[in-house]
Amino acid sequence: KIMDVNYMGIIRITKALVPSLRIFAKSRHTPQGKDLPRARLISITSIAGRSNPPAHGGYNASKHAAESIMDTLRVELSPWEIDVSMLEPFYAQTPLVASAHVVLERSWKNADSDMKNMYGPDFIQGVKKHAEDIYERSMPSKWVVDAAVNAIRKKGGSAKARNLIGFWWVGTLIRFQEMAPSWLVDFFTKFVMRRTGAWPSDPFLIKNAKKD
Numbered sequence: 388k389i390m391d392v393n394y395m396g397i398i399r400i401t402k403a404l405v406p407s408l409r410i411f412a413k414s415r416h417t418p419q420g421k422d423l424p425r426a427r428l429i430s431i432t433s434i435a436g437r438s439n440p441p442a443h444g445g446y447n448a449s450k451h452a453a454e455s456i457m458d459t460l461r462v463e464l465s466p467w468e469i470d471v472s473m474l475e476p477f478y479a480q481t482p483l484v485a486s487a488h489v490v491l492e493r494s495w496k497n498a499d500s501d502m503k504n505m506y507g508p509d510f511i512q513g514v515k516k517h518a519e520d521i522y523e524r525s526m527p528s529k530w531v532v533d534a535a536v537n538a539i540r541k542k543g544g545s546a547k548a549r550n551l552i553g554f555w556w557v558g559t560l561i562r563f564q565e566m567a568p569s570w571l572v573d574f575f576t577k578f579v580m581r582r583t584g585a586w587p588s589d590p591f592l593i594k595n596a597k598k599d
Contacts, residue, residue, distance in 0.1 A: 393449035397430055397456060404428070405464070412467040426469040429538050430457055431531065434475050434557065438564050441580055442514075461548060474534050477553030478525040487518040504592045513584020526553055 408428065414420040435443060436450035454473060461471035478484055495503075495511045503510075534552045551558050564572050580586045 389445045390449045390452070393446070394452040394456070397453050401428065401456075401460065405469075408464075408469050409467050412469055415468070424541075426467070427539060427541075428460065428464065428469055428471045429474065429535065430472075431474045431476065431535070432457070434477050434551065434553065434561060436473070436475060437561050441576060442585065458548075472538055472548050472550060474531065474538065475549060475551045476526075476531045476534075477551075477557045478521055479528040479531055480522060480525045481528050484522050484525055487522070488515045491515055491518060501593045505587045505590055507588030510584060510588070517583040517585065 405428070408426040411423075412426045415423045415425070430453065432453045433446075433450045435447045436454035439447045454475075457471055457473050464471055491511065491514055530552055534550055538547075538550060551561065577586070
């Protein structure tokens with residue numbers, strides 16, 4: 388379902404809109420349309436399209452896929468002067484983020500006994516607290532709306548391909564993850580996981596596999 392919405396949703400909408408965008412782009416090359424702005428195709432992806440937060444595997448994959456197709460379309464649609472850009476927001480104070488603890492509780496309830504044994508009884512409380520902390524530290528959702536409006540209203544030249552939305556340090560974090568060696572990124576990621584209680588208390592507390 389995540390991939391269907393976050394990736395295939397972009398594909399479906401793009402296929403529906405591109406023919407009209409091409410016609411609009413053609414109208415800019417007429418005397419009546421010489422003052423029209425450039426056509427724009429803008430999608431909202433996520434910082435998860437440029438990083439890989441733990442416990443968000445399916446979501447991360449969908450956002451990486453979305454950014455990949457938008458990067459491809461940016462070049463493929465350039466002959467028609469159609470600007471393609473992405474908005475990459477950090478966590479925003481939305482109902483989806485606010486209800487993260489409910490999803491966590493449901494997933495924990497449906498987890499098998501091996502999973503619960505490995506992570507321990509304190510795991511769910513730790514990650515729920517972390518989810519609540521994330522919401523409290525999230526940016527206002529208005530920032531995303533403002534960024535979308537600014538991207539649409541841009542009149543001259545090509546729109547910026549990637550628009551990172553968030554606090555000043557978000558860009559620094561993304562650049563660190565993109566430039567630092569994998570072992571260093573993994574080290575800090577695992578450190579945060581341990582601090583927030585998202586690390587297995589006993590990774591090998593599992594039942595032996597049944598023999599046929």
